[in-house]
Amino acid sequence: MRMRSLVAALARSGRAAAAGGPRGRAVAGGWRPGRAVVRPLWGGSTTAMPGRNKATCGYGSPELAVGQQAAEGGRDAGGRSPHGDEEEERVGAGPENNLGDPDIVKSPSDPKQYRYIKLQNGLCALLISDLNYLDGAPTSSEEEEDNDDDDDSEEGSDEYDDSGAEIEDGREDDDECDEGDESEDSDEDNEDFNDSDDSELEELAEKEETRKRGCSEKQSAAALCVAVGSFSDPEDLPGLAHFLEHMVFMGSLKYPDENGFDAFLKKHGGGDNASTDCERTVFQFDVQRKYFKEALDRWAQFFIHPLMIRDAIDREVEAVDSEYQLARPSDANRKEMLFGSLARPGHPMKKFFWGNADTLKHEPKMNNIDTYTRLREFWQRHYSAHYMTLVVQSKETLDTLEKWVTEIFSEIPNNGLPKPSFGHLTQPFDTPEFHKLYRVVPIRKVHSLTITWALPPQEQYYRVKPLHYISWLVGHEGKGSVLSFLRKKFWALALYGGNGETGFEQNSTYSIFSISVTLTDEGYKHFYEVAHVVFQYVKMLQKRGPDQRIWEEIQKIEANEFHYQEQTDPVDYVENLCENMQLFQKEDFLTGDQLLFEYKPEIIADALNQLSPQRANLVLLSAANEGQCHLKEKWFGTQYSMEDIDRFWSDLWDSDFELNPDLHLPEENKYIATDFALKVADCPETEYPVKTLSTQQGCLWYRKDDKFKIPKGYVRFHLISPLIQQSAEK
Numbered sequence: 001m002r003m004r005s006l007v008a009a010l011a012r013s014g015r016a017a018a019a020g021g022p023r024g025r026a027v028a029g030g031w032r033p034g035r036a037v038v039r040p041l042w043g044g045s046t047t048a049m050p051g052r053n054k055a056t057c058g059y060g061s062p063e064l065a066v067g068q069q070a071a072e073g074g075r076d077a078g079g080r081s082p083h084g085d086e087e088e089e090r091v092g093a094g095p096e097n098n099l100g101d102p103d104i105v106k107s108p109s110d111p112k113q114y115r116y117i118k119l120q121n122g123l124c125a126l127l128i129s130d131l132n133y134l135d136g137a138p139t140s141s142e143e144e145e146d147n148d149d150d151d152d153s154e155e156g157s158d159e160y161d162d163s164g165a166e167i168e169d170g171r172e173d174d175d176e177c178d179e180g181d182e183s184e185d186s187d188e189d190n191e192d193f194n195d196s197d198d199s200e201l202e203e204l205a206e207k208e209e210t211r212k213r214g215c216s217e218k219q220s221a222a223a224l225c226v227a228v229g230s231f232s233d234p235e236d237l238p239g240l241a242h243f244l245e246h247m248v249f250m251g252s253l254k255y256p257d258e259n260g261f262d263a264f265l266k267k268h269g270g271g272d273n274a275s276t277d278c279e280r281t282v283f284q285f286d287v288q289r290k291y292f293k294e295a296l297d298r299w300a301q302f303f304i305h306p307l308m309i310r311d312a313i314d315r316e317v318e319a320v321d322s323e324y325q326l327a328r329p330s331d332a333n334r335k336e337m338l339f340g341s342l343a344r345p346g347h348p349m350k351k352f353f354w355g356n357a358d359t360l361k362h363e364p365k366m367n368n369i370d371t372y373t374r375l376r377e378f379w380q381r382h383y384s385a386h387y388m389t390l391v392v393q394s395k396e397t398l399d400t401l402e403k404w405v406t407e408i409f410s411e412i413p414n415n416g417l418p419k420p421s422f423g424h425l426t427q428p429f430d431t432p433e434f435h436k437l438y439r440v441v442p443i444r445k446v447h448s449l450t451i452t453w454a455l456p457p458q459e460q461y462y463r464v465k466p467l468h469y470i471s472w473l474v475g476h477e478g479k480g481s482v483l484s485f486l487r488k489k490f491w492a493l494a495l496y497g498g499n500g501e502t503g504f505e506q507n508s509t510y511s512i513f514s515i516s517v518t519l520t521d522e523g524y525k526h527f528y529e530v531a532h533v534v535f536q537y538v539k540m541l542q543k544r545g546p547d548q549r550i551w552e553e554i555q556k557i558e559a560n561e562f563h564y565q566e567q568t569d570p571v572d573y574v575e576n577l578c579e580n581m582q583l584f585q586k587e588d589f590l591t592g593d594q595l596l597f598e599y600k601p602e603i604i605a606d607a608l609n610q611l612s613p614q615r616a617n618l619v620l621l622s623a624a625n626e627g628q629c630h631l632k633e634k635w636f637g638t639q640y641s642m643e644d645i646d647r648f649w650s651d652l653w654d655s656d657f658e659l660n661p662d663l664h665l666p667e668e669n670k671y672i673a674t675d676f677a678l679k680v681a682d683c684p685e686t687e688y689p690v691k692t693l694s695t696q697q698g699c700l701w702y703r704k705d706d707k708f709k710i711p712k713g714y715v716r717f718h719l720i721s722p723l724i725q726q727s728a729e730k
Helices: 142-149 177-194 197-214 240-249 260-267 289-304 310-327 331-340 358-367 371-382 398-409 468-473 482-488 521-525 527-544 548-563 569-585 603-611 646-653
Strands: 014-015 111-116 126-127 219-228 271-276 281-286 388-394 438-439 448-455 491-497 511-519 618-619 641-644 690-694 699-702
Touching: 111 398, 126 398, 126 569, 142 281, 177 310, 197 646, 219 289, 219 569, 240 271, 240 281, 240 310, 240 371, 260 271, 271 569, 281 289, 281 521, 281 569, 289 388, 289 398, 310 371, 331 438, 331 618, 388 398, 388 491, 388 569, 438 468, 448 527, 468 491, 468 527, 468 548, 482 491, 482 527, 511 521, 511 527, 521 527, 527 603, 527 646
Parallel strands: 126 388, 438 618
Antiparallel strands: 014 271, 111 126, 219 281, 219 388, 271 281, 438 641, 448 511, 448 618, 491 511, 690 699
């Protein structure tokens, strides 16, 4: 059964990874521990994509490397290498067959090779070879296959009959990984889960993460992004884009079995997922390496000639409706649907993106609308190769991957039509309904105040990242910050600021900037004062103007993290990159969502100056609003009320109100690393940490890393204090 990847709000509807919980994407912007981080609009926990971890001229980061030199002779318009498609696969070939694209900037710690090609049908593809080189030669692919044979010896022949029974959508762990863990760790894991000690749970989580990382090492992965989403839904069929995302997976002309692809992936240790955003739809899968080429062929058929048989319509409508029902109890989804309803008439943000049985089955039947015919028309109009981006990653040479991709994906049709465009629909929230106070009754028992502004689209400024700069300051927790001041008043527990870069919060028509404060009971009583403190801080930033010192500090921190980044799960990596290809120019595919490139104070100032109290929307979320909220949002049933801002506060915010002397910019960060040279060992190597300091205040244990040899340390504090039992007011 397919369950929607519960995404922040309306947009990223899709086939969930597992029924046990939503799959997510790291929130864009690359928010770091140690300061308030950005959350999806309205604050609270991320419902589905823990968003993407989402700037170069004269960029002063530590030795950013570019890809290897391209093969001599280049590539033709079809993406073919000069050696021709008849070239045999060179398994285990040397580096000369794995030459990357010199224009693509990558991290010096990234061992993978990258190549960008464009097929004759217009599809753009990024090929990623993650062969592990040793002394200039790649790991033998034949050796990899031998290892894979051991994993699947019980499965028999590689030939696979397209006759799988219906299975649950999602990521299936490699059998080898499952069996190994179950035999060795099941008892221990159960004991850990029953232990109330947080440190034990943390160790268990780390061990599980290590296990997953180890299991994913053999996986190959692919992701494809189509530049169409729910904004393109027809007015009379809400949710059609999401519904099509489901239907294309119901068999193809070449592989007609309705559940054959899911069964194939499950058998070979993989899984698949998909999501529908406002202006993009993403599909991805992973599988054991030796089955990757066949999986690519099976998967590509969904975009070449999907069956989408009429008999499957009703079944899949029920699956979409189930996802909608599962999403309804989510506060984030409910409030974002309410927020979208505030857009001006005619803007696609007012649409119901999820779809359900009413919009896709019952109402079309009453209105004599043939959903099946409209579905096929939508596919023919919008699923065109020339606005698709593809990313594949495997332990193959780039030449091999290029041959496979050209051979398989060149068959995707190109209709020659322009892709949907909504950039002309500007200022969707410049309405009287937006600039109000909304009281909302939540599902969870929590007090929060969210202040939101709708700005012109900011995606084009990714090299400057003005919203990232502003959110860094708003989210600062040290002396002079909003949160520090509110905590002293016992009004706030946490603060989150920024833009999550989901399609709901950032698209071609607007960008959201929101500040969400988790309130105490006392803070709920003083929510207008809390809002005033936020406005005072923003006004201080406006008067001070952009600060180059702070921007460069952020730039250095992001560059350091990019330089020494850890490798991620291939399926998550390709999913992120296929969307980056829709947003950034080629050289920035890997860096555009992480790095800051150009300091342009006028762009930052323009964004800052739009954050005025008069343009803000306030949402007060609390169970204490029960009984005061007599309005109900149509699709999710959210109880809310709408009222004008209190006259006293609106008059104050219309005036040139005083700044708060306790609010100021953070001091210079003296702890940003600049020297990454490793120190010479001054102690013998030990297997376990050794106690190096013992005082009445505590003990220090230390072990020098002798394996990875990178300038990164891991520190864990175990604090024991009776103060934790006392009242916070004391």
